[in-house]
Amino acid sequence: MNLNDFKIFEAVASLGNFTKAAEAMFTVQSNVTARIKNLEEEFGAPLFSRSSRKVELTQAGETLMIYSKKLNHLIEEAKQSIGKNDVVKGQIRIGALETMIALKGPELVNSLASQFPHVDLEFRSEMRDNLISEVLSYKLDAAFVPAPIDLSDLEQFEIKTEEIVAVAPSNCKSLDDLLAQKPLKVIVFDQGCVFRARLDSWLVSKGITKYHKTEMNSIEGVINFIESGIGFSFLPKEIISTFYGSRKVKTFALPKELGMMTTVLIYKKDIPLSPALRAFLSLFDRNVESI
Structure with missing residues (x-):
């Protein structure tokens, strides 16, 4: 087991597909399958439920995801701290209604590029319920959704x-x-x-x-x-x-x-904010920088 195993694990969870995860990680599907099998043997539990149509996290996989996110975020913070480098790097996946992306997408991309040029942003357009589900299942880092939202697993703050x-x-x-x-x-x-x-x-x-x-x-x-x-x-x-x-x-x-x-920005409560996601959230709420 190594750090790359966790990155592969997160890629499979995010994309819901072993082949797409292999492409994203610049490897072959057989290696992805082997690394996931290795993690499942290491932790003694199946991490994904597999069907012909989709791949989803099991309860054990949900638990490991929390620790995987924490581990990867800590590593990124350590790199910045030890290297005395204040440059924020990373990739974030943000979801929104199509209308929100059309109206505010270019402005957000420009603001992020201006303040945090080394953070890569991926926008995904979905319906409201799909956006909430994909944040809860770690497929999106955050999403803009119409309020009200009453889910204890999610943090939220008002955007517009x-x-x-x-x-x-x-x-x-x-x-x-x-x-x-x-x-x-x-x-x-x-x-x-x-x-x-x-x-x-x-x-x-x-x-x-x-x-x-x-x-x-x-x-x-x-x-x-x-x-x-x-x-x-x-x-x-x-x-x-x-x-x-x-x-x-x-x-x-x-x-x-x-x-x-009213549109709110939602993200998961149970994992620490990555430097890249914290940077994105700070575009709307400077108090996020202290979290």
């Missing part, structure tokens, strides 16, 4: 509050005009989308349970279909004003309980 609006074709006169359309047509993202959930809740509150849905997998696709008069949707107001102000769409304010959304 934004307005959600109904986005309709430019010839639409009002929300009542939208609801009067027969058949009522909406443009939505896949199941699990927070904007889709709010749209569904709003329609149910209006006594509407039957309507035609068209699913899209991109913001651009949703806007194109709305502009073409096919239907309407819910999106952040800032997305429209920033990127689509010249398009033939119109926005309408929503009731406060549906129209305001």
Whole structure:
């Protein structure tokens, strides 16, 4: 057993796949399999449950992950301390809704590159529940998700509050005009989308349970279909004003309980912050530097 074994172990856990872990670690799959088997023999317990579709941490694997993260973080801190080098290095995986990445992604990348040029950032776009699950399973170091979050395993702090609006074709006169359309047509993202959930809740509150849905997998696709008069949707107001102000769409304010959304940044409680993750979090909260 050596330190590289733990890095391979973390790669398998993060990627959920032995082949992808081998590629990420610049080795072959047989070596990854052998190193994981070696760890399982060393600790006397299976670390992953394997199926034809996915590889996931067992309870023993979850426990070892905590110690593996602590060990690797301590090694990085030791290198900085002994080498008297204040340069923060490392890679972090951050998740967010697609709209958050579109709006704030470039700004975050530039801020991180300016203040911590040796930290590599990987962004991943997922639905809210998937983001939470991937932080809990160590596949993401942190994620931006809509509040509320009530999970004891997660730390969180507020990032921003934004307005959600109904986005309709430019010839639409009002929300009542939208609801009067027969058949009522909406443009939505896949199941699990927070904007889709709010749209569904709003329609149910209006006594509407039957309507035609068209699913899209991109913001651009949703806007194109709305502009073409096919239907309407819910999106952040800032997305429209920033990127689509010249398009033939119109926005309408929503009731406060549906129209305001708070985003929080979440990360795991049970492991110390790596230097790279601490650097990223400090972009939003300078108090993190003292953790």
